[in-house]
Amino acid sequence: MPQQRGGGMSRRAALLLVGGALAQLSLPRVPPPLDLPVGQAGSAKLGSARLDALLAAHAGALREGELAPLELAELGYRATSWDADSVLAELDYRLSGIDEYPAVLQRRLTLAEGAVTGESSAPNTAAAPWDLGPLRPVHGARCLVLGPAAQDELTALAATGDRAVSAVSAVWGSGWTERLLLQLPAGEDQFAQLLGVDPGTYQGIAAVTSAAAGAPLHTPADRVLVNPEAFRQLSAVGKQVVVTHESTHVATRADTHPWTPLWLSEGVADWTGYLDTGRTARQIAPELTQDVAAGKLPGALPADSDFTAGAEGIAQAYELSWLACDLIAQRHGRPALVDLYRAVGAAGPGAGRDQQLDQVFRQRLGYGLTEFSKDWIAHTERQLSPQA
Structure with missing residues (x-):
């Protein structure tokens, strides 16, 4: 990425690939095929009805437990294949006041003695916000910021997001949700996890906007993902430009x-x-x-x-x-x-x-x-x- 002669990242270096990445990520993505053989013995031991009940109980425990701070309007799993020890499933989740349509993630769950004992993102797929560590939700007037980053960074990003929503609505009107979900991970590796890509793929990129897989164009579930290492190098004006740029993509989703x-x-x-x-x-x-x-x-x-x-x-x-x-x-x-x-x-x-x-x-x-x-x-x- 280009550097300023005096050292440090230029405005363009940090913003350089934001839009390019967005163009690839801003339309609903088709998840890659998942490869987990279905074991006949396993499927015989754990029928689909029993599995559905097991996944529903797991979802309920998550909503009432570690994910309670997210104020989820919806959380549910649909098994796509399974054997005696693990399940591949689609996870639908929707955040109250943010998502008009649920985001869809591909998950791998491990089983033991009739219970879910572990969960992670399926291979080569995007991570869930809670995969990165303890969540510290910060609510702005028009946005929600999630991530394990420091509290002061989350709060500052919420203020930036609120200004971005106002700036975008002043130009594009109120025909969009006028709400943002911003995710601020702890580092670039976690940023890559949220996108389901190899670390370094988006090195130097300040932010991208990703539409949740499965969301139709008219009811998107957008996430503005901020790369903290690149974002921190920007001036206050640079940070505002980046977030307003991404917010514009959210606001113009139905017209793009x-x-x-x-x-x-x-x-x-x-x-x-x-x-x-x-x-x-x-x-x-x-x-x-x-x-x-x-x-x-x-x-x-x-x-x-x-x-x-x-x-x-x-x-x-x-x-x-x-x-x-x-x-x-x-x-x-x-x-x-x-x-x-x-x-x-x-x-x-x-x-x-x-x-x-x-x-x-x-x-x-x-x-x-x-x-x-x-x-x-x-x-x-x-x-x-x-x-x-």
């Missing part, structure tokens, strides 16, 4: 579809995150500013592949996307940018994404992508030139 180009979805998230921060274009887009100073201007709007983790020029892809959305907002007003975003989502894929996008631009802004791209290149040069 596979045919929504990443430059638009990441651009509106960055644009909302930086709105009213007082940062100049050159401060928001430092890598691109260097390119412009060297005479290197963009030739086309960023492709989805430009946001792939590790892609060359990924920092510039985010910065160019922000500038594209900034141009729309400056020229047509903030409501026009919101309207355009929702119109793209409502239009469907059409015969081709670019053709459909061009048509929406013409309907909503009065000109097509070709003209917009030319204006955006000129806007980039004006905003980032040394004289700006």
Whole structure:
């Protein structure tokens, strides 16, 4: 990840892959296939009715015991395969006041003498919040923060989350839950556990937003997952930008579809995150500013592949996307940018994404992508030139 010359992580380094990771994680994920042979002797000893009762009793004990601080509206297991010693099951849980739809996790439970004696995430799947250690729920006015991190960090993140919800609602309205669930693990390894990936996969990423597996698009169960090691290196403004960026993805979930180009979805998230921060274009887009100073201007709007983790020029892809959305907002007003975003989502894929996008631009802004791209290149040069 790029570093500032004076040492420490740059704003872009910490935010760099937030949107890219989000684009991969923000739609409901299909859990990977689970491989646990069903033992015939085991299934004979423990019938499905008995197993259901055993899992229900286990869920009840958890709700009334160690998970009581979570104020769960729902918690239940569905066995998918089992033998004499273990069970693979889907765990549905829903947090009161946060989730409109239950999150679904894949779990492995161990059995002994007709009782559940242990539980963990199934191989290569996301961990539950309570897998990381004792939970210390902190309630903000508009958010819930979970995690084993220090209490002062949880409290500070709740305040950041509350401000993010207000900032996002001011732009995108109240047609979303206006509630956030933020998870702050103790370290990067736990951050990887929450995502069900190998440690280091998202090294240097400040946060990602993940939709709970199984949740339909219209009733999501989003989690904003914060990487404490990267997040701690940000300034107060940087932290606010990151959380507001992620909150924008939560708020725009119902309007974001596979045919929504990443430059638009990441651009509106960055644009909302930086709105009213007082940062100049050159401060928001430092890598691109260097390119412009060297005479290197963009030739086309960023492709989805430009946001792939590790892609060359990924920092510039985010910065160019922000500038594209900034141009729309400056020229047509903030409501026009919101309207355009929702119109793209409502239009469907059409015969081709670019053709459909061009048509929406013409309907909503009065000109097509070709003209917009030319204006955006000129806007980039004006905003980032040394004289700006």
